[in-house]
């Protein structure tokens with residue numbers, strides 16, 4: 001059987017050497033872990049359009065542009081995802097957990113102190129390679 005791949009837009013919101021992370025709710029897929037905000041790309045949307053919509057909903061930011069960082073396909077067993085990861089530095093607003101979720105600005109050097117989903121190991125190493 002062919003596997004369904006869920007296409008996801010993920011935003012690494014970056015200001016100087018810090019990035020903004022949120023905690024996934026316990027009942028979500030990969031719940032209780034930290035994430036870079038984002039969500040599923042809907043039919044007919046580009047990754048940037050999905051990112052713009054999701055970052056406004058989840059963290060209250062209006063983004064103006066983004067740049068591709070890495071694309072990762074990961075099979076969690078229960079779900080297969082394609083994470084289209086973009087870096088976002090050009091935005092307006094104060095980042096916050098707009099859905100009530102815990103959130104923090106953290107230094108790129110501190111990311112290893114947080115638990116992320118398995119697919120994020122590669123995202124974090126791409127961030128470090130590019131910005132450290």
Ligand SMILES: Nc1nc2c([nH]c(=O)n2[C@H]2C[C@H](O)[C@@H](COP(=O)(O)OP(=O)(O)OP(=O)(O)O)O2)c(=O)[nH]1
Pocket residue numbers: 008009010028029030034035036037038039040054079081083117118119120
């Ligand atoms: N947003 C985000 N999702 C991630 C990351 N790492 C990772 O494996 N994922 C997975 C978890 C989910 O299976 C999927 C993203 O879905 P999501 O739960 O954010 O989607 P959504 O915002 O549209 O949420 P929902 O309305 O469907 O609950 O990608 C990450 O850093 N950020």
Ligand SMILES: [Mg+2]
Pocket residue numbers: 037038039040054058
């Ligand atoms: Mg989401």
